[in-house]
Amino acid sequence: xxxxxxxxxxxxxxxxxxxxxxxxxxxxxxxxxxxxxxxxxxxxxxxxxxxxxxxxxxxxxxxxxxxxxxxxxxxxxxxxxxxxxxxxxxxxxxxxxxxxxxxxxxxxxxxxxxxxxxxxxxxxxxxxxxxxx
Amino acid sequence: xxxxxxxxxxxxxxxxxxxxxxxxxxxxxxxxxxxxxxxxxxxxxxxxxxxxxxxxxxxxxxxxxxxxxxxxxxxxxxxxxxxxxxxxxxxxxxxxxxxxxxxxxxxxxxxxxxxxxxxxxxxxx
Numbered sequence: 001x002x003x004x005x006x007x008x009x010x011x012x013x014x015x016x017x018x019x020x021x022x023x024x025x026x027x028x029x030x031x032x033x034x035x036x037x038x039x040x041x042x043x044x045x046x047x048x049x050x051x052x053x054x055x056x057x058x059x060x061x062x063x064x065x066x067x068x069x070x071x072x073x074x075x076x077x078x079x080x081x082x083x084x085x086x087x088x089x090x091x092x093x094x095x096x097x098x099x100x101x102x103x104x105x106x107x108x109x110x111x112x113x114x115x116x117x118x119x120x121x122x123x124x125x126x127x128x129x130x131x132x133x
Numbered sequence: 134x135x136x137x138x139x140x141x142x143x144x145x146x147x148x149x150x151x152x153x154x155x156x157x158x159x160x161x162x163x164x165x166x167x168x169x170x171x172x173x174x175x176x177x178x179x180x181x182x183x184x185x186x187x188x189x190x191x192x193x194x195x196x197x198x199x200x201x202x203x204x205x206x207x208x209x210x211x212x213x214x215x216x217x218x219x220x221x222x223x224x225x226x227x228x229x230x231x232x233x234x235x236x237x238x239x240x241x242x243x244x245x246x247x248x249x250x251x252x253x254x255x256x257x258x
Contacts, residue, residue, distance in 0.1 A: 033212040126182050
């Protein structure tokens with residue numbers, strides 16, 4: 001194997017939280033891709049009839065299903081907010097270190113607040129009907 | 134002296150032959166996804182997801198079906214480009230990289246076609 005050092009040398013940089021935000025954009029992007037596969041599967045279950053839809057909803061409203069949905073929600077919301085941050089950078093704005101750090105904090109807070117809000121509202125949307133029908 | 138042909142200079146495409154189109158389409162789909170996902174998330178949160186007939190009736194409406202299909206195509210396209218870059222950056226073996234890129238492409242096309250087909254069925258029922 002080639003033993004020569006590879007660039008970039010990530011280890012030589014002092015850690016900053018904006019690095020974490022950067023890699024989180026990719027991680028949440030890949031997680032959202034898995035979420036898209038679940039979305040397509042859910043649509044197919046809906047198109048396949050009441051029985052397959054009921055089975056799909058049973059999986060989604062199980063404890064593991066709910067945990068995954070919360071994960072997908074956070075991933076999507078973070079990727080959405082940070083994606084807008086990236087597109088503002090693409091216009092050449094907000095690239096100063098202080099600005100990038102401030103927008104980073106804004107994205108973290110916005111993602112957490114929006115995730116909490118969506119999960120809270122989503123609980124009502126995914127709750128089984130009270131009378132059971 | 135440049136070895137590039139005049140046509141090559143004008144087209145401005147690199148050695149891969151596609152220039153900035155990957156980067157650009159990633160942005161175009163990202164912009165389209167802002168209203169599409171906002172619309173879908175806000176709409177679906179107002180529904181009772183366990184109510185099968187109501188969900189079928191909602192997605193089956195012509196404009197809802199059209200925008201759900203647009204959402205599926207744009208999500209799949211954006212996701213396909215993004216996952217491609219992640220695989221290219223982090224998977225170093227040539228064989229593994231090729232297999233994963235193929236798998237990602239097949240999965241994205243299959244999921245997009247499944248979503249579109251499902252919405253078309255719902256629109257006809």
